[in-house]
Structures are given as C-alpha cells and as structure tokens.
Amino acid sequence: MNGTCVSPRPLDATSTPTPMRRRDVVLHELDGEAVVYDEAINTTYRLNGTAYFIWHACDGLTDAGAVARSLAERYDVPVEAVSEDVAKTLAGLLENGLLVAGKNE
Amino acid sequence: MIGWPLQIVTSRQEAVVRGSRAGCDTASFRIGVVPVTIRSDDEGAFRAFCDLYHEMRLEEPAPESIDVRVRRTRNGKSLRRRYEVWADGARRFAVWDRRSILPHMEWSINWHIMLYLPRYYQVHASALEVGGAGVIFPAAPQSGKSTLAAGMVQRGARYLSDEFALIDPETLELAAYPKALCIKEGSFSALEATGVKMATLPVYLKGKKGAVRFIRPDFLSTSATTPRPCRVGHIMFCRYRPGATPEVRSISRADALLRLARQSFNFVKFRSAGVNLMADVVRSAECYELTSGDLGRTCDLVLRTVGA
Incomplete structure (x- = not known):
C-alpha cells in the first residue's frame, strides 16, 4: 500500500499551539463582528468582535500567549485579564473546526 | 367498488386525471410571481379560491404553474367522504371537512413554492413596502406575522406576503406573493378591534392550527396590492407576547x-x-428584534421605527 494512513486526531489547544484560521470558509465581516460559513458541514457561525479578533490573529505561527498579548494591547488591559478568555475561545474555535493545525505542526 | 378516479401523473407540470367526475372546475391565477392553476371537484372551495384571487385570474395557465387539484373521494374502508388536495401530481393532504379544503389548498401552494421556486431566496417572513423600502418580519410559526402585516396594511403599508419574503438574488429586490392573509382564531378579536369586519368573513379549518379566516389585502386598504419595487430596508425579527408593551431593539447585522x-x-x-x-441584504438594512403586543401600538411603533 502506498502512502501513509493517518488517524484523525482531535485538535485542541495542547496539540495545536499555533493554530491557523481556515481559509476555505465563507467570511463576512459585519460592523466588527463576523459570520463564518462552513459549506462542508453547512453550518454558520457568528463571531463577536473579540472572537473574530482572536480567530483572525491565528495565522498558524502565533501561539495563544501572543494572541492574548495583542488582544490585551488592543483593549488596553493587562494580559492576565484576557488570557483565560483567549484560551477558552481558541478551544471553542478548534472544537468547531474553524481553526486547524498551524504551519509548523 | 366505489368510483375511484384513476390518477396518472405524466410529469410534474402535467398531472392528468382520468375518470374524474364531470363538473370539475378549473381556473388559473398569477399571485404575484407565483402562477397557480386549480382544479376542484368541490364547487365551494373553487368559488372561495376564485373570490379571494379573482383580480389575479388568467385566461390561460401560465408556464410553470403550480397545479393544485382537489379530488372528492371516499375512504376505502369506511366509505366516508373525504377531500384530497394534490399539488403537481403528489397528494399532499386528505381532509374530511369541506371547511378544511381551502386552507389546505393554500398550504399545498406554499409547500410547492418552497420546493419548486428556486429563483428566489426564501425567508419565512411577512413582507411589506413602506415608503419605498422593504420591511420584513421573519419569525417562526405562530409569532403573529400575518396579524402584524394586516395591521400594517391598514395603516398604509403595501402588501407583499404574509408568509414569504422572496428575495431576487440578482437585484436583491423583494418579489410579491400577495396571497390572502391567513389569520388564526387567536387574532380575530385583535383585528376586529382595529376595525376589520372579521365576522363577515367565512371561517375555515386548518388542521392543528384551528380556525382561520382569509383576508384579501384590498379588504384592508385599497392601496394594499400596489407595492413598488424595493429592497429590504428594515428587518424586524418579531415575537408576540400577549399583553406585552411593544418594544423594538437594534441587533447587530451578524446576529x-x-x-x-x-x-x-x-x-x-x-x-x-x-x-x-x-450579507448583502443585512449590510443595507436596519436590523431589529420586535416584541409585539397590542396590535395598534405595535404597528405605530414599527412605523415610527422605519421612519414612515
């Protein structure tokens, strides 16, 4: 048999330290929020302003700490104040398949 | 053997009924963008349909017409008389009471719009034109869409539909499907209170939805059925709460x-x-959540909100 059979592994923040936003979805930015449509599973998601910022920051090279720092900078708050929310949001985005493994993973 | 008409369906648009009783009446209509041809063994239902839509009647069936057929039959075991409502060759409903025929004809047409009118993007909503802008009220069933539309038409809004917001993907304009407004029993008194002579209208039965009355839009206002071409300018997701103070609040476009x-x-x-x-529709529209209560006050609030 040619090729390698790879078992799908569930993505989570531990196994995906530098997640990357999916490019194969339909994205509409509306007044700072976003609507993302995943045609493969015919599902639509609404991301509020913060979730959209976090999702957009996931370029496949940036880890959760860096995302938290840039969010804290944007809202001018201590990074400790947003770290937990960033982690939860990343977990939710990974769980719903809107983020995939990063470029170096 | 009871005389049971033999039905042979040759194609979606060509339902040929052989052996049906003499006296089956036929008429064709164009209800806005929806062409319909009805054939009925029941004269009462036929006349009622023609009365509701007589101004939309056609000499000949339009192409792609939805073919609605009412057959008078008998139950095979009990021999009890019943009425079957067919649409485009498929049996959709069987009802026992003659008062149920008309609502189920309407139901069959709506069903087939959902299945076979692919040109338009369809939202479950009542739709109006107010001051040149489209106003739609998307909502789940039993949320008061039709009652609200009736109240708005009384106040000068022009009527597009009480069931479908049909959006043309090329122009983003709303298309009209000005069917008779179907008002459920729970709203009879609310419309009576605003001056609609509900008691003069026949009562029909619409399955589990109970008693309904149909109102021709021009029964509410003479200018009801002359909407101008319009895009959606206001989207109001409505829900009815008995006794509630009408309230409108803005929601985000993503929502x-x-x-x-x-x-x-x-x-x-x-x-x-x-x-x-x-996304194109919401970008050019104001979006709200509307809690409706008293009909008159709700309509006044809507008109103030849309700037009419």
Whole structure:
C-alpha cells in the first residue's frame, strides 16, 4: 500500500499551539463582528468582535500567549485579564473546526 | 367498488386525471410571481379560491404553474367522504371537512413554492413596502406575522406576503406573493378591534392550527396590492407576547444574518451563495428584534421605527 494512513486526531489547544484560521470558509465581516460559513458541514457561525479578533490573529505561527498579548494591547488591559478568555475561545474555535493545525505542526 | 378516479401523473407540470367526475372546475391565477392553476371537484372551495384571487385570474395557465387539484373521494374502508388536495401530481393532504379544503389548498401552494421556486431566496417572513423600502418580519410559526402585516396594511403599508419574503438574488429586490392573509382564531378579536369586519368573513379549518379566516389585502386598504419595487430596508425579527408593551431593539447585522439563515426555507439550496446574499441584504438594512403586543401600538411603533 502506498502512502501513509493517518488517524484523525482531535485538535485542541495542547496539540495545536499555533493554530491557523481556515481559509476555505465563507467570511463576512459585519460592523466588527463576523459570520463564518462552513459549506462542508453547512453550518454558520457568528463571531463577536473579540472572537473574530482572536480567530483572525491565528495565522498558524502565533501561539495563544501572543494572541492574548495583542488582544490585551488592543483593549488596553493587562494580559492576565484576557488570557483565560483567549484560551477558552481558541478551544471553542478548534472544537468547531474553524481553526486547524498551524504551519509548523 | 366505489368510483375511484384513476390518477396518472405524466410529469410534474402535467398531472392528468382520468375518470374524474364531470363538473370539475378549473381556473388559473398569477399571485404575484407565483402562477397557480386549480382544479376542484368541490364547487365551494373553487368559488372561495376564485373570490379571494379573482383580480389575479388568467385566461390561460401560465408556464410553470403550480397545479393544485382537489379530488372528492371516499375512504376505502369506511366509505366516508373525504377531500384530497394534490399539488403537481403528489397528494399532499386528505381532509374530511369541506371547511378544511381551502386552507389546505393554500398550504399545498406554499409547500410547492418552497420546493419548486428556486429563483428566489426564501425567508419565512411577512413582507411589506413602506415608503419605498422593504420591511420584513421573519419569525417562526405562530409569532403573529400575518396579524402584524394586516395591521400594517391598514395603516398604509403595501402588501407583499404574509408568509414569504422572496428575495431576487440578482437585484436583491423583494418579489410579491400577495396571497390572502391567513389569520388564526387567536387574532380575530385583535383585528376586529382595529376595525376589520372579521365576522363577515367565512371561517375555515386548518388542521392543528384551528380556525382561520382569509383576508384579501384590498379588504384592508385599497392601496394594499400596489407595492413598488424595493429592497429590504428594515428587518424586524418579531415575537408576540400577549399583553406585552411593544418594544423594538437594534441587533447587530451578524446576529441578523444568522437569524435570517435560521428562518430561510431554501438555505440548503443556496449554501454559500445564500450567505453572501444575506450579507448583502443585512449590510443595507436596519436590523431589529420586535416584541409585539397590542396590535395598534405595535404597528405605530414599527412605523415610527422605519421612519414612515
């Protein structure tokens, strides 16, 4: 048999330290929020302003700490104040398949 | 053997009924963008339909006409008389009471719009034109869409539909399907209170939805059925709460898009094209959540909100 059979592994923040936003979805930015449509599973998601910022920051090279720092900078708050929310949001985005493994993973 | 008409369906648009009783009446209509041909063994239902839509009657069936057929039959075991409502060769309903025929004819037409009118993006909503702008009220069943539309038409809004917001994907304009407004029993008194002579209208039975009356839009206002071409300018997701003070609050466009997707009949057919279309719609519309209560006060609030 040619090729390698790879078992799908569930993505989570531990196994995906530098997640990357999916490019194969339909994205509409509306007044700072976003609507993302995943045609493969015919599902639509609404991301509020913060979730959209976090999702957009996931370029496949940036880890959760860096995302938290840039969010804290944007809202001018201590990074400790947003770290937990960033982690939860990343977990939710990974769980719903809107983020995939990063470029170096 | 009881005389049971033999039905042979040769194609979707060509349902040929052989052996049906003499006296089956036929008429064709164009209800806005929806062409319909009805054939009925029951004269009462035929006349009632013609009365509701006589100004939309055609000499000949239009192409792609939805073919609605009412057959008088008998139950095979009990021999009890019943009426079957067919649409485009498929039996949709069987009812026992003659008062149920007309609502089920309407139901069959709506069903087939959902299935076979792919040109338009369809949202479950009542739709009006107010001051040149489209106003739609998307909502789940039993949310008061038709009653609200009736109240608005009384106040000068022009009527597009009480069931479908049909959006043309090319122009983003709303298309009219000005069917008779179907008012459920729970709203009879609310409309009576605003001056609609509900008691003069026949009562029909619509299955579990109970008693209903149909109102021709021009019964509410003489200018009801002359809407101008319009795009959606205001989207109001409505819900009825008995006794509530009418209230309107702005919602985000992303929220509105998601709610529109939930209320769409043919989202699955449009998929990403539908999401793109709805994004275009919400970008050029004001989006609200409307809690409706007293009909008159709700309509006044809506008119103030849309700037009429």
